[in-house]
Amino acid sequence: MRSRAGAQPYERLMHTASLPRRMARSDIRISVPVVDRILLHLWEQDHQADHYLVTHEMTRPGIAEICALHPPNVSRSMRDLMSNGWVTEHTRTVRGDDRRQKTWQLTDEGRSEARERIDELRTTSILLRSREGKLLEVRADEAAARLKAGLTLLQVLMHAQHEGVLNFGDIRFGAIVRSDDATTPPPGSLTLLTGAHSTYHTRPPQTRTVHGRSSEKLRLDDWYASSTPMFVLSGIAGCGKTTLTSHWLDGLLGRAPGLEVMYYPCQPWDSPLGIATSLLHRLGIGLDEDSSDPYGILDSLPLKPGARLDMDLYRRRLSAHMLDEEGHCGVPPSEMLLILDDVHNIGSEGTHLLGALLQVAESTSMRLLLVSRTNLAFYDRRDVHTRGRIEELALSGLSLEEVSAWIDSLDLPSHAPAEEIHRATGGHPLAVELLELYGQTLHEDWLRFLDEEILDVLPDDRRETLALLAVAERPVPWNALAKAAGIDGPPPADLLERGLMLELSDGMWLHEALRARLLREVGAPHEERARRLREASD
Numbered sequence: 001m002r003s004r005a006g007a008q009p010y011e012r013l014m015h016t017a018s019l020p021r022r023m024a025r026s027d028i029r030i031s032v033p034v035v036d037r038i039l040l041h042l043w044e045q046d047h048q049a050d051h052y053l054v055t056h057e058m059t060r061p062g063i064a065e066i067c068a069l070h071p072p073n074v075s076r077s078m079r080d081l082m083s084n085g086w087v088t089e090h091t092r093t094v095r096g097d098d099r100r101q102k103t104w105q106l107t108d109e110g111r112s113e114a115r116e117r118i119d120e121l122r123t124t125s126i127l128l129r130s131r132e133g134k135l136l137e138v139r140a141d142e143a144a145a146r147l148k149a150g151l152t153l154l155q156v157l158m159h160a161q162h163e164g165v166l167n168f169g170d171i172r173f174g175a176i177v178r179s180d181d182a183t184t185p186p187p188g189s190l191t192l193l194t195g196a197h198s199t200y201h202t203r204p205p206q207t208r209t210v211h212g213r214s215s216e217k218l219r220l221d222d223w224y225a226s227s228t229p230m231f232v233l234s235g236i237a238g239c240g241k242t243t244l245t246s247h248w249l250d251g252l253l254g255r256a257p258g259l260e261v262m263y264y265p266c267q268p269w270d271s272p273l274g275i276a277t278s279l280l281h282r283l284g285i286g287l288d289e290d291s292s293d294p295y296g297i298l299d300s301l302p303l304k305p306g307a308r309l310d311m312d313l314y315r316r317r318l319s320a321h322m323l324d325e326e327g328h329c330g331v332p333p334s335e336m337l338l339i340l341d342d343v344h345n346i347g348s349e350g351t352h353l354l355g356a357l358l359q360v361a362e363s364t365s366m367r368l369l370l371v372s373r374t375n376l377a378f379y380d381r382r383d384v385h386t387r388g389r390i391e392e393l394a395l396s397g398l399s400l401e402e403v404s405a406w407i408d409s410l411d412l413p414s415h416a417p418a419e420e421i422h423r424a425t426g427g428h429p430l431a432v433e434l435l436e437l438y439g440q441t442l443h444e445d446w447l448r449f450l451d452e453e454i455l456d457v458l459p460d461d462r463r464e465t466l467a468l469l470a471v472a473e474r475p476v477p478w479n480a481l482a483k484a485a486g487i488d489g490p491p492p493a494d495l496l497e498r499g500l501m502l503e504l505s506d507g508m509w510l511h512e513a514l515r516a517r518l519l520r521e522v523g524a525p526h527e528e529r530a531r532r533l534r535e536a537s538d
Contacts, residue, residue, distance in 0.1 A: 030126060030161040034077050036117050037067040040154045042087065042106045043114040049105040054092045058103040068158055068307075078104055086110030121153060127269070128166040135165070164269045167277075200278050201263040203253070204246035211429070212402030213244050216393060220248045220369075223391050229361035230368040232376060235395030236500065236514070240429040241371045242341055244395065249339070260336040266345040272353035273309050275346070277301065279338065283321065294328035295321045315356040322364035335365040344372040351378040362389065375496065398429060455517065461485070462495060466510055470518035471530045475507030476537070484529075484536035 041063060048054045056062040064071045081087040087110055092103045106114060122141040130136055130146060140160070144151040147168050151159075159166055223231045235241050253259060262282040264275060280286070285293050300314035324333050338357070343350065354370070355378045361368050370376065383389040398406070455463055465485045469476060478491055491508060495501040502509045519526075 030124065030157060030164075032121070032157045032161055034067070034069060034073065035081065036121060037069070037154065037158070038063065038074070038077055038081065039086070039106070039110065039114040039117055040121065040157075041067055042104060043111070043118065044152055044154060046106055046111065052093060053095055054103055055095050056097075058092065058105070059094055059101045063104070066154070066158075068162065081110070086113050118153065121157060124157065124160075126156065126160040126166065127164060129168060131168045163271055163273065165274075167274065200265075200282065202261055202282075204249040204261075204263055205242070205265070206246075210240075210243055210247040211406040212398050213240070213247075216244055216395065217248050217251075219391075219393055220244075224252065224367065226391075228388055228391050229366070230358055230370065230390045232370045232372065232390060232392045233395060234372050234375060234392070237373055238429070239395050239397065241373075241395055243429070245339060245341065245369065245371055249337075252337075258334070260334055261339070262336065263339045264341065266340055266342045268345045270346060272346065272350045273302070275340070275350070276309060276314060276353060279318075283336075285321070292329070297321060309353075311352050311356050315359055319360050319363050322360065322366060333365055335367070337367045337369065339369045339371070341371045342373070343370045343376070344374045348377070354378045358389065455514070458500075461487070462492060465492065465495070466500060466514060467518050467521065467525075468529050468533055469501065469508060469510050470515045471526060472533060475504050475509040476533065477507045478503075480533070480536045481508050484532040 041057075045055075045057050048058055057066060060071050060074050063069070064074050067074070069077075078087060078089065081104075082089060086107055087104050088107055090103050090105065091100050094101050094103075122139060124140040125137050126140050126143055128136050128138060128143055128146055131148075136146065138146055140156050141153060143156045143160075143166060147166060156166070220231065233241055233245065249261065249263070253261065260282075262279065264278060266275070280297060285297055295317045297314065297317040300310040300317060302309055321329065322333055322336075338361075340354075343354070346353075354376070357366075357368060358379070360366055379390055384392055455466075458466075465481070465487065468484050469481060482488070482491075491501065491503060496503060500510060500514060
């Protein structure tokens with residue numbers, strides 16, 4: 001299997017002769033009005049105007065499918081377009097159909113209007129991921145050339161509207177198109193799903209040196225040696241989840257170099273469909289000469305913009321492919337480790353895909369390792385405690401002994417007691433790493449990281465709840481904390497899911513790194529919170 005390199009978002013674009021350099025933005029949202037979709041589609045089908053025999057694309061069902069509309073919306077829109085004099089209605093014979101159907105075509109005035117709107121639509125900025133793995137912002141009329149795909153302007157816009165980012169080599173874009181003047185390309189560049197190399201790794205990413213985490217690595221080793229199909233690693237931002245996973249995977253590949261690995265770093269613009277497609281690419285499933293699809297998994301992918309992934313069909317056929325009980329794949333099934341890093345970026349949309357992958361892992365040789373900042377909601381506690389389907393590990397800060405050993409290995413300009421550093425940072429690895437770089441116990445970059453990544457994005461009432469908990473010396477029962485914070489009902493689910501507030505047997509507590517940061521707010525606010533907490537506890 002060929003090695004793939006991971007995507008690096010928002011990099012500066014490489015200058016080319018034909019396209020200007022442009023930095024990709026994350027705020028691009030495409031929305032093509034219904035009228036523009038229909039006019040653009042009819043313009044692309046204008047070669048069939050006045051024909052006695054037309055194709056399915058000229059009918060109401062065909063227009064609805066290509067423009068991602070409900071058929072009744074097509075009829076309503078056509079009435080408006082006909083009242084403007086841009087479209088005429090006809091009854092034509094449809095190729096492959098026994099009965100005549102309603103069709104529509106542009107008038108001369110409609111063609112003029114379509115040309116004007118196309119001039120505007122061509123300049124629409126869209127995001128695509130190139131063959132080199134870079135996220136690019138380009139004009140819509142340049143996208144097909146960048147993707148080396150035979151896509152029309154409407155297809156580009158509709159894919160961009162429904163998925164956000166277009167990936168080079170996406171199987172739904174068809175075979176990669178060679179340019180007429182192309183010289184002999186480098187090996188691998190003509191494979192149908194070549195562009196998927198930009199979305200995942202087959203080796204762990206390079207990370208900083210790992211300090212401590214011996215017990216956590218043993219937990220991962222024990223899980224991999226067991227029959228439990230899934231492991232979920234969670235923790236707040238910057239606590240070392242990716243570093244631990246990469247370090248453990250390095251050791252695993254050293255012991256089992258033939259292991260098939262797919263390491264997918266989930267980005268905010270990723271979709272369940274993109275992950276599902278990349279997994280097929282990693283398994284060598286495709287339509288070109290170097291790939292095969294003996295169990296028809298590709299039939300489950302939506303080949304039209306706006307269509308849905310048939311998750312049940314995808315799950316069943318993926319399981320059949322990985323088991324290969326009928327021997328169609330030609331090689332015996334091998335074990336595969338699928339790692340989805342930062343899976344919280346997918347959000348609730350990924351629930352069905354993750355559940356389907358868990359079912360596949362239960363019945364095949366696939367193993368799943370999910371890394372997340374939040375608690376995942378696609379399974380329940382019985383899967384962890386009684387059914388043996390999932391093992392969990394909530395990653396906290398480094399222990400006092402681990403911090404002490406790290407500090408002893410540093411050449412610091414002044415004495416830095418490990419107890420003080422651990423108390424001030426909660427053992428957060430990023431804080432100790434900045435201490436190693438700059439010699440400051442509480443570097444401003446670490447404080448800014450906690451603020452920007454965690455605290456500043458919380459609603460005011462949630463931040464105040466954590467600030468109240470920070471002034472306590474021990475876990476606080478929820479009824480007392482709720483009374484002090486003025487909250488009715490159960491503990492906030494969003495704080496629990498993100499691991500910011502912990503529900504222990506003797507009350508509520510919070511992550512030590514956050515506690516250390518919040519305790520720097522001294523003076524009147526600190527004293528007022530301590531008073532409210534004492535009164536609520538009495």
